[in-house]
Amino acid sequence: MKLEMLAVFAGSSLRLAMPLLLSATGELVSERAGVLNMSVEGMMLTGAFAGAMGSLATGSPVLGLLIGIIAVMPVAALQAFLSNTLRANQIVTGIGINIFVLGATTTAYRAVLGSRSRTEIPGLGKWSPPFLGDIPYFGDAVFHQTWMLYAGLVIVALTAWVMRYTALGLAVHAAGAEPRAVDKSGLSVMRIRYGAVFFAGFMSALAGCFLSIGDIHTFTEGMTNGAGYLALAGVIFGNWKVGRTVMACLFFGAATALQFQLPAMGVDVPNAVLIMLPYLMALLAVGGLVGRQSAPPYLTHAFVR
Amino acid sequence: MQLAEHPLEAGAAAVMEPPPLLSLRGMGKRFGSLQALDGVSVEIASGEIHCLLGENGAGKSTLCNLVFGVYQPDAGVMQFGGREYRPSGPADALTQGIAMVHQHFSLVPDLSVVDNLLLGQARGILKRGECAQRVRTLSENYGLALDPFARIRDLSVGERQRVEIVKCLMREPRLLVLDEPTAVLLPIEIEGLLQVCQRVAAQGCGVVLVTHKLAEIKKIAHRVTVLRGGRVVATSNDPANEIDLLVRAMIQRDLEGLDASASAMFGAPATDAPEQDREIGHRIEDEALQVNGLTVRDAEGVARLDNFTLIVNRGEIVGIAGVEGNGQSELAAVLAGMLPATDGRFFVAGKNMTGKSPQEVTAAGVGVVPEDRHAVACITGMSLAENLFLNRLDRFKRWGLLDRKALRESARALMQEFDVRAAGPDLSFGSLSGGNQQKAVLGRELTTEGLVLLLAAQPTRGLDVGAVEAVYGQIRKACERGVGVLLISSELDELISVADRIVVLYRGRIMGHCVAHASERERIGAMMAGHVE
Numbered sequence A: 001m002k003l004e005m006l007a008v009f010a011g012s013s014l015r016l017a018m019p020l021l022l023s024a025t026g027e028l029v030s031e032r033a034g035v036l037n038m039s040v041e042g043m044m045l046t047g048a049f050a051g052a053m054g055s056l057a058t059g060s061p062v063l064g065l066l067i068g069i070i071a072v073m074p075v076a077a078l079q080a081f082l083s084n085t086l087r088a089n090q091i092v093t094g095i096g097i098n099i100f101v102l103g104a105t106t107t108a109y110r111a112v113l114g115s116r117s118r119t120e121i122p123g124l125g126k127w128s129p130p131f132l133g134d135i136p137y138f139g140d141a142v143f144h145q146t147w148m149l150y151a152g153l154v155i156v157a158l159t160a161w162v163m164r165y166t167a168l169g170l171a172v173h174a175a176g177a178e179p180r181a182v183d184k185s186g187l188s189v190m191r192i193r194y195g196a197v198f199f200a201g202f203m204s205a206l207a208g209c210f211l212s213i214g215d216i217h218t219f220t221e222g223m224t225n226g227a228g229y230l231a232l233a234g235v236i237f238g239n240w241k242v243g244r245t246v247m248a249c250l251f252f253g254a255a256t257a258l259q260f261q262l263p264a265m266g267v268d269v270p271n272a273v274l275i276m277l278p279y280l281m282a283l284l285a286v287g288g289l290v291g292r293q294s295a296p297p298y299l300t301h302a303f304v305r
Numbered sequence B: 001m002q003l004a005e006h007p008l009e010a011g012a013a014a015v016m017e018p019p020p021l022l023s024l025r026g027m028g029k030r031f032g033s034l035q036a037l038d039g040v041s042v043e044i045a046s047g048e049i050h051c052l053l054g055e056n057g058a059g060k061s062t063l064c065n066l067v068f069g070v071y072q073p074d075a076g077v078m079q080f081g082g083r084e085y086r087p088s089g090p091a092d093a094l095t096q097g098i099a100m101v102h103q104h105f106s107l108v109p110d111l112s113v114v115d116n117l118l119l120g121q122a123r124g125i126l127k128r129g130e131c132a133q134r135v136r137t138l139s140e141n142y143g144l145a146l147d148p149f150a151r152i153r154d155l156s157v158g159e160r161q162r163v164e165i166v167k168c169l170m171r172e173p174r175l176l177v178l179d180e181p182t183a184v185l186l187p188i189e190i191e192g193l194l195q196v197c198q199r200v201a202a203q204g205c206g207v208v209l210v211t212h213k214l215a216e217i218k219k220i221a222h223r224v225t226v227l228r229g230g231r232v233v234a235t236s237n238d239p240a241n242e243i244d245l246l247v248r249a250m251i252q253r254d255l256e257g258l259d260a261s262a263s264a265m266f267g268a269p270a271t272d273a274p275e276q277d278r279e280i281g282h283r284i285e286d287e288a289l290q291v292n293g294l295t296v297r298d299a300e301g302v303a304r305l306d307n308f309t310l311i312v313n314r315g316e317i318v319g320i321a322g323v324e325g326n327g328q329s330e331l332a333a334v335l336a337g338m339l340p341a342t343d344g345r346f347f348v349a350g351k352n353m354t355g356k357s358p359q360e361v362t363a364a365g366v367g368v369v370p371e372d373r374h375a376v377a378c379i380t381g382m383s384l385a386e387n388l389f390l391n392r393l394d395r396f397k398r399w400g401l402l403d404r405k406a407l408r409e410s411a412r413a414l415m416q417e418f419d420v421r422a423a424g425p426d427l428s429f430g431s432l433s434g435g436n437q438q439k440a441v442l443g444r445e446l447t448t449e450g451l452v453l454l455l456a457a458q459p460t461r462g463l464d465v466g467a468v469e470a471v472y473g474q475i476r477k478a479c480e481r482g483v484g485v486l487l488i489s490s491e492l493d494e495l496i497s498v499a500d501r502i503v504v505l506y507r508g509r510i511m512g513h514c515v516a517h518a519s520e521r522e523r524i525g526a527m528m529a530g531h532v533e
Helices: A002-032 A040-058 A061-085 A090-113 A138-143 A147-165 A167-177 A179-184 A189-215 A227-237 A242-264 A271-286 B007-013 B060-067 B090-096 B113-118 B128-142 B157-170 B187-202 B214-220 B243-251 B260-266 B328-335 B358-363 B373-377 B384-388 B390-396 B404-417 B434-446 B465-480 B492-498 B518-528
Strands: B022-031 B034-044 B049-054 B075-080 B098-101 B175-179 B206-211 B223-228 B231-236 B287-297 B303-313 B317-321 B343-348 B366-369 B453-457 B484-488 B501-506 B509-515
Touching: A002 A040, A002 A138, A002 A147, A002 A167, A002 A189, A002 A227, A002 A242, A040 A061, A040 A090, A040 A189, A040 A227, A061 A090, A061 A189, A147 A167, A147 A189, A147 A242, A167 A179, A167 A189, A167 B113, A179 A189, A189 A227, A227 A242, A227 A271, A242 A271, B022 B060, B034 B049, B034 B060, B034 B075, B034 B231, B049 B060, B049 B187, B049 B214, B049 B243, B060 B098, B060 B175, B060 B206, B090 B098, B098 B157, B113 B128, B113 B157, B128 B157, B157 B187, B175 B187, B187 B206, B187 B214, B187 B518, B206 B214, B214 B243, B223 B243, B231 B243, B287 B328, B287 B484, B303 B328, B303 B343, B303 B484, B303 B509, B317 B465, B317 B492, B317 B518, B328 B366, B328 B453, B328 B484, B358 B366, B366 B434, B373 B434, B384 B390, B384 B404, B384 B434, B390 B404, B404 B434, B434 B453, B434 B465, B453 B465, B465 B484, B465 B492, B492 B518, B501 B518, B509 B518
Parallel strands: B049 B206, B049 B223, B098 B175, B175 B206, B317 B484, B317 B501, B366 B453, B453 B484
Antiparallel strands: B022 B034, B022 B075, B223 B231, B287 B303, B287 B343, B501 B509
């Protein structure tokens, strides 16, 4: 009985951590390159909405996912243009985009489906990896997830590898650490930073689609509900390193899962505290209470030659 | 040597037998209202070491940056290797075979040497091991010792420069541009750098070397082009024997008219500097500053300043020598009240000022010329007049409001006294040249009420000869008035000619005391490099 509960907890932690994991990985790349992409929240919401609508319209969740990704690209282009080319304040523009997207998706959703609709949307299929899926107790609870979760894990691992072992990763790192050095070694800081923001957009789109067509198979107004900001906190918590950011996101995921697990286990904690938990953790992280922070030195600094 | 009547002719006159590697004709570049370059023509041949000489703001760095593609020219034609050359960015310059060592390092501090070398040169998966091997080979060939896997932030300034040079050499350039590469190096490191330049040139690479230091020109330059106010004012094919003429062209004044300090720096090596017959601890016996066992530890517990003890008498100039980053910044910050000391005390005119705020330190009669002028000494967005009286604007209060007229008049007087050249006191401080900014800061600090001690950290950094002369003239004047001066500088020649005695700092410790005399130059140089007597 206890073991079963633990398995459910682990499974739902992983599932709830996944959108954070994806968007935080994208955000990490963007911040490493020197662009604080505050619009993760808006990008995720755009992805979630477009993914759901695409899936609904075409009847194919895979096509929906593709539409979700494509829909986020204009948002990423806008963020990249504002923060790199126009050198606007990255925090202000990011929050502006978030507010705009919240309004736009809500309006569009009501226009398309009507405010009362809770239509079931075709979602992505589930898959159990061989052997792992056969483990007693854990097999079904932990490893019977949408295939997008496994794909996401592979992408995160691949990103970590690229950042560590390739010239591209080196250039991204240097663009946020010392952009003048990048420029003088003949690379384009602009291109690296545009690329990094587009990658953040791609990952946020995946995260958004995971929410709407991967996890619960529906779209609700403002369904990201601050997950984008949690991803930002995850990057800070993870001290701008992929491994630690993954740990931070899993931790946030577990904190969220605890909301549902503690009452089921009969532990009496006020519900408000439980809901607060992941955000409280994020606040502590951002407050710098968890060790020394080492942000990329040129984070939020637009590059001028 | 030709003194140019018209800029274009100067370039045309220097006809070379083989076609030049790089030829610049009538280059012009304007930044806002400043004409940084105006009709500059220069030719550089393969295998030639060509020095660019000029005061600050003469346009040397701008010229280099045009060649490297950092800026695009407004006028003029460049040819490289006989073909038209129009770079739109550093990438173009690099593909053509032009490499540059920049005045300010362009390294990523939290990456390793190898990663910095691979940045922009590698594609796909990084082959760190292979690169490290190449570094070792190059290191051996050129005598540039480097640990390929060390992190840049852990390297000394000299080692970082070596990384910059290796980075250039790895590209096997046809033209190597070095923009004031020796400004931050130890004497022995300068020697090594010049040798590398010679070896590179011997292999047929063209070398452009920007420098302030005439000793270096004398040693290695094949040809020299002198810039002043963005124009070519002289060229020389035999620089070693025409140094005096070059200097005259550079500053449009005779060397004799210059302060001894400037001539020591620019002309003859320091050993020819005039004898100094001032003695230690002369005149007034009163102490301006007494420092007792001052220690500063950083966040990691490393001692940046270790048990520093020193007395500065009134009317005495004590120089702190040392390569930058050996505790000078910490010493200056503690004495200015900007950094708490971990241990130890210091007294100004007998009063314990340890741990006091900058305001209290100023009130005790300490004038501070900080190392980082822009961050600490001035507010560039405010006017010159406001900056001149930044710490005592109270004085111009009338009915609780600022009396701008009185402020302006006082500012004019101060500008006159300290030769701050600006169109008017209302000009934005940021629009002044570095030299005038520093003269203004110095003027403000030297007129501090009840001045006992002047703390000057790197006061001549980035200044041209004229400004250096003015700064030291004022410091000496203050000294004659009975002010004690603690002068921190990484320019050894300046210290030798200005200070009464010199204390050498190395890794936060005092390595030794010397009389400021040219004959001590080598001993001080050795101590700066950490050699114990």
